[in-house]
Every structure is written in structure tokens, then in C-alpha cells.
Amino acid sequence: MSTTRKRVYGYLAEFESATALYAAAEKIRDHGFTCWDCYSAYPIHGLDTAMGLKRSILPWFVFCGGLTGMATAFTLAYTTQVVIYPTVVQAKPANLFTLPAFFPILFELTVLFSGLTVLFGLLALIRLPRLNHPLFESHQFHRVTDDGFFIAIEAMDPQFNREQTRDLLAQIGGSSIELVEED
Amino acid sequence: MAQHHVTSADIALHGDHLQSATVSKAKSIAMRVAAVGIVISMYLLFFAPEKIRGCYAYSWLFAFYFFLSLSIGGCFWTLLHNVTNSGWGTSVRRTFENLGSTYPWMFLFALPLLCPNVQQYLYEWMNLQRAATGNVQEFLQHQNSLLDHKYGFMNLPFWYARVIFWGFSLSLVIIGLRRLSVAQDTDPLPGTARLLKARFHSTYTLILFALTVTFTGYDFLLGMDYKWFSTMWGVYLFGGSALNSMAVIILVCAWLKSLGHLKHVTSDEHFHIMGKLLLAFTIFWAYISFSQAFLIWYANITEETSYFLIRNTGHWNTAMITLIIGHFVVPFVILLQAWMKRSSKALSILAGYMLCMHVLDHYLITIPVRGISLGNIKPDVFGDIQTSIPWAFWGDVLAFVTVGAAFLFFLLRALGQHSLYPNRDPRILESSNFSN
Numbered sequence: 001m002s003t004t005r006k007r008v009y010g011y012l013a014e015f016e017s018a019t020a021l022y023a024a025a026e027k028i029r030d031h032g033f034t035c036w037d038c039y040s041a042y043p044i045h046g047l048d049t050a051m052g053l054k055r056s057i058l059p060w061f062v063f064c065g066g067l068t069g070m071a072t073a074f075t076l077a078y079t080t081q082v083v084i085y086p087t088v089v090q091a092k093p094a095n096l097f098t099l100p101a102f103f104p105i106l107f108e109l110t111v112l113f114s115g116l117t118v119l120f121g122l123l124a125l126i127r128l129p130r131l132n133h134p135l136f137e138s139h140q141f142h143r144v145t146d147d148g149f150f151i152a153i154e155a156m157d158p159q160f161n162r163e164q165t166r167d168l169l170a171q172i173g174g175s176s177i178e179l180v181e182e183d
Numbered sequence: 184m185a186q187h188h189v190t191s192a193d194i195a196l197h198g199d200h201l202q203s204a205t206v207s208k209a210k211s212i213a214m215r216v217a218a219v220g221i222v223i224s225m226y227l228l229f230f231a232p233e234k235i236r237g238c239y240a241y242s243w244l245f246a247f248y249f250f251l252s253l254s255i256g257g258c259f260w261t262l263l264h265n266v267t268n269s270g271w272g273t274s275v276r277r278t279f280e281n282l283g284s285t286y287p288w289m290f291l292f293a294l295p296l297l298c299p300n301v302q303q304y305l306y307e308w309m310n311l312q313r314a315a316t317g318n319v320q321e322f323l324q325h326q327n328s329l330l331d332h333k334y335g336f337m338n339l340p341f342w343y344a345r346v347i348f349w350g351f352s353l354s355l356v357i358i359g360l361r362r363l364s365v366a367q368d369t370d371p372l373p374g375t376a377r378l379l380k381a382r383f384h385s386t387y388t389l390i391l392f393a394l395t396v397t398f399t400g401y402d403f404l405l406g407m408d409y410k411w412f413s414t415m416w417g418v419y420l421f422g423g424s425a426l427n428s429m430a431v432i433i434l435v436c437a438w439l440k441s442l443g444h445l446k447h448v449t450s451d452e453h454f455h456i457m458g459k460l461l462l463a464f465t466i467f468w469a470y471i472s473f474s475q476a477f478l479i480w481y482a483n484i485t486e487e488t489s490y491f492l493i494r495n496t497g498h499w500n501t502a503m504i505t506l507i508i509g510h511f512v513v514p515f516v517i518l519l520q521a522w523m524k525r526s527s528k529a530l531s532i533l534a535g536y537m538l539c540m541h542v543l544d545h546y547l548i549t550i551p552v553r554g555i556s557l558g559n560i561k562p563d564v565f566g567d568i569q570t571s572i573p574w575a576f577w578g579d580v581l582a583f584v585t586v587g588a589a590f591l592f593f594l595l596r597a598l599g600q601h602s603l604y605p606n607r608d609p610r611i612l613e614s615s616n617f618s619n
Contacts, residue, residue: 045618046618055521059519059521063519090483092483100473100476100477100480101477101480103473103477104477
């Protein structure tokens with residue numbers, strides 16, 4: 001007999017189809033849950049509004065990243081090409097008004113910094129990479145990459161209640177409801 | 184997301200028709216303005232004192248090509264929609280077709296430009312060739328080596344043949360596609376045959392479209408200065424044309440929606456997509472126009488730099504800088520925001536603004552050449568070369584209002600002819616329930 005104490009992660013419920021998942025998500029949203037998520041093998045259009053998700057703040061990170069890239073490129077090109085060592089070709093001047101000559105650099109670094117901000121900002125926001133997830137404890141959850149549609153409500157949620165949350169999941173059409181515990 | 188899932192019960196069985204009473208007044212006013220304007224324009228182009236005739240030829244070219252670019256863009260979006268097999272745009276496709284269907288009418292405004300009396304002020308190369316005695320090519324060999332090298336492309340018979348071909352070919356394409364699309368509205372067994380047929384015929388005609396937008400630009404605009412050349416010219420005009428015809432489409436769709444049409448079938452999602460296309464082409468236009476300027480600046484060849492020297496002299500320079508900021512920086516930053524693209528009202532304001540910038544763009548393409556070319560071609564009448572001819576501005580306004588009123592008339596006429604969306608298209612429900 002095991003005596004190790006396990007921490008409750010939350011309830012996992014399976015749904016029949018994407019449509020059922022969508023409808024269930026709307027109801028959970030309306031109940032005011034905050035720590036929960038939907039799991040499916042493919043993106044479902046409009047599920048973010050059904051879940052009541054707000055727009056990501058990632059675009060603002062990217063905007064700042066892009067501006068940083070542009071500023072970097074400007075400093076780099078201006079310092080080297082105007083201040084330190086002006087390259088005179090065909091008697092063309094090198095000053096602030098020849099800025100268009102630096103546009104390719106400005107453009108490239110803006111794109112590069114934006115792209116890197118997208119990648120690392122996204123990874124940070126979705127908290128990846130991580131080595132494990134409590135839901136992997138559940139056996140039925142393995143089907144999520146194949147044909148399973150799941151909703152998991154975390155025990156962290158202030159609204160979480162051992163009986164009521166289970167009843168709610170059953171009531172909105174969830175089956176194989178399981179209390180997932182992590183080691 | 185639409186408020187509820189749109190089903191076939193929400194689709195108008197016999198089509199969504201524009202009430203003729205709502206537009207008849209605007210249509211008749213536009214028609215009268217255009218008719219009066221055309222009469223005055225014909226006087227100014229053919230019978231007025233020479234000084235006015237010369238200046239007004241440029242005004243006419245500017246107004247004609249501006250509105251032609253919007254029509255050409257309508258053809259482009261129709262063809263692109265068909266060929267990409269896209270589902271989202273079915274509920275706004277008829278607006279693409281209606282805008283495109285003004286092309287044959289707008290091309291009629293090229294007729295004055297086919298007359299030697301008008302051409303003599305616009306196209307110096309034609310004057311040089313018309314003045315030739317005996318064999319034109321032999322004459323050019325001795326007189327004008329550059330024009331002699333370009334003779335294979337720049338000769339009068341080929342120029343006329345090309346212009347007529349551009350006028351007829353794309354007209355046939357857009358009339359054919361629109362007919363095919365409209366026939367489905369009343370067919371009790373619509374099926375997919377017409378859709379597949381439209382898709383098939385949009386492939387090779389897309390090449391025809393590319394040739395038309397490129398070479399109308401070469402024949403009418405680039406020909407003003409036969410010494411200048413730019414391989415990006417066609418793409419540059421295409422960028423502006425696709426961008427601003429999308430602006431017109433947004434304005435038309437928002438207007439129709441405010442009248443209570445396109446109900447159920449269009450939502451914020453469609454405006455979101457059209458806003459995205461507007462953003463994409465704002466960037467595309469900037470990319471192309473910068474590349475053109477950059478390559479010319481970089482290579483520093485006398486014949487090429489003339490384009491920017493003319494437009495960076497005097498107050499034209501202010502206008503050019505305004506164009507960079509107004510045509511790219513401002514709309515780019517505004518359109519980055521998603522809420523902006525989803526609100527039909529905010530997007531229409533921006534679309535209207537884009538069109539104003541397009542006017543400036545085309546004004547800067549055509550008009551700065553006027554003072555220089557006229558001084559070159561007939562110094563005895565027009566005096567010395569000038570950067571601009573101040574009073575000629577009012578001619579530009581008149582030509583713009585004339586052609587613009589005609590454009591509005593033909594667009595409203597096209598909108599009133601058939602259902603405002605393809606109500607029996609197999610993809611109409613897919614398009615109505617579309618979500619980004």
C-alpha cells in the first residue's frame with residue numbers, strides 16, 4: 001500500500017467531437033472558470049472566443065522587438081557608414097539624408113528582431129520548453145494527439161470544487177471524467 | 184464570429200438587389216456631371232487655345248489612368264479569387280466583379296489619347312517619328328539613336344495595336360466572368376460547373392491581366408519620357424492599383440452594409456481579411472516604390488535619374504516626402520492593429536484616406552512632366568521649361584471630377600444590375616460562416 005501523497009491537478013473530461021467541445025467551452029467560460037484549457041489534435045476556429053480568451057500581448061512584444069531592431073540597424077549603419085568611416089561612391093554624400101541607403105539593413109534587422117521576438121516571446125508565454133505535464137499521468141489523455149477532445153479544469157481555479165466541478169463536466173456532456181493527480 | 188451560424192434560410196433566394204430608388208438620384212447626378220464635364224473636356228482637348236490644350240492633355244491622362252487603375256484592380260481581385268479557389272470571398276466577390284466591370288467603360292476615356300492632336304503634347308517620341316521623312320527607321324538611325332534602338336517596341340502601328348488589344352482583351356475577360364457568375368444567381372440547379380469554369384478561365388487570363396496592367400502603364404505613362412525606363416514600373420502601378428481597388432471594394436461593401444444589404448453573408452471577419460489585404464499591399468507598394476527609387480539612386484544613370492530629379496525639384500519634393508509618409512508610414516502603423524481592420528467604419532475611413540494618397544501618387548506620376556515636356560515640345564507656345572504650370576491645376580480638378588463622376592456612374596449602374604452577392608454559389612455558406 002502506497003503512502004505517497006499526490007497533488008490533485010484537476011478534472012479531465014472527454015468530449016465527443018469538436019462541436020461538443022466548443023459548446024462545453026462556452027458553458028465553462030460562462031461559469032467563470034479561469035484555470036482551464038481545451039485540448040484537441042487540431043486548431044478549432046473560433047474556440048478562443050468560446051473560451052473567452054483575451055488577445056495575446058505578443059504583438060506588443062513584437063512591435064517593441066521590431067523597433068529595437070530598427071534602432072540597432074540605424075545605430076550600426078549610421079555609426080560605421082557616416083561617423084567612423086564614410087564610404088564615398090560616385091561622390092554620393094553620406095549623411096542623415098542618405099538614410100534610404102541603409103533601408104535594406106533597417107528592414108532586415110527589423111524583420112530579424114521581430115521574428116526572434118515572436119519565437120522567444122511565444123515560448124515564454126506558453127511556458128515552453130517543459131519536461132513534463134501533469135496531464136500525461138492520465139492514460140486516456142494520450143488520445144489527444146489522435147482523436148480525443150478534452151477539457152481539463154485545474155484544481156488551482158478558485159471556483160474548483162471536488163463534487164460540483166465533476167457534476168458540471170458531466171452535465172455539459174463530458175464523459176470518462178477523471179481526477180488527475182500528479183506525483 | 185457571426186452572431187449565429189448562417190444557414191441557407193438566411194440567404195436571399197432570389198438575390199439581394201439594390202433598390203433602384205436609393206441610388207437613382209446619385210446615379211443621375213453623376214451622369215449629368217460626367218456629361219457636362221466630357222463636353223467641356225472635349226472643348227479643352229481639341230478646340231481651346233493651344234496653351235490650354237497642351238496642359239489639359241496631361242490633366243486628362245492623369246484622371247483617365249487613375250480611374251483605370253481602380254477598374255484594373257477590380258479585374259485583378261476577381262481573377263485572383265477564382266484562381267485561388269478561395270472560400271472566404273464568395274460573399275464579396277460580386278463587388279470585385281462589379282468594380283472590374285467598369286473597365287471597358289473606363290477604357291473608353293483613352294479615346295482622346297489616341298488622337299494625334301492630343302498625343303503631340305504628351306508623347307515626344309510620336310512627334311519625332313511623325314516628323315520622319317521617308318523610311319522612319321532609317322531616319323531615326325541618323326537623328327535619334329535611342330529611339331532607333333527602341334523602335335521595335337515604340338512605333339506607332341504597334342502602339343495603336345497594343346492599346347486596342349489591352350482595351351478589348353481584359354474587357355472580354357471581365358464581361359465573360361461576370362456573366363458566368365451572374366447566370367448562377369437564377370439557375371434553379373446551380374451546381375459547381377460555373378465555378379470550375381471560372382477557375383479554369385482565370386488562370387491564363389491572369390497573365391493577360393499582368394500584361395495589361397504593365398503595358399498600359401508603359402504605353403500611356405512611361406511613354407511620356409521616352410528616354411526613361413524602369414523595369415519596376417509595371418509592378419509599381421500594379422501595387423497601387425491592387426491596393427486602391429481593395430480600398431474601393433471596402434468602401435462599397437461598408438456602404439452596402441450600412442444600407443442593410445449583404446446581411447448575414449458578410450461580417451467583421453470579411454472586413455478583417457480585406458483590411459489584411461490592404462495592409463499587405465500597402466507594404467508591397469512601399470517595397471516596390473522604394474526598390475525602384477533605390478536602384479535608380481544606386482545605379483546613377485542619367486536617363487533613369489531624370490524621373491526623380493523632376494519630382495524632387497521645388498515643391499514636388501514636399502509632395503514626394505508626403506507620399507512616403509502618407510502612403511506608407513501612416514497606414515502601415517494604423518493597419519497593424521487588429522480592431523481597426525475588424526471595424527467596417529474605421530476601415531472605411533482609412534480606405535478613403537488611401538484613395539486620397541493614391542490621387543497624390545498618380546498626380547506625381549503624370550503632372551510634374553507637364554511643365555518640362557511642354558517646354559521641350561513647343562517652346563514657342565509654352566515658353567521655357569517650368570517645374571509646374573500653376574493655373575493648369577484647375578484643369579486637373581476638372582478632368583478628375585469628369586472621369587470620376589463617370590466612374591461612379593458605371594460603378595453604381597453595375598451594382599444595381601444584379602444581386603449584390605452570388606446567392607446560389609455553392610460556397611456562399613462557407614463564406615458567410617467564415618472565421619479568421
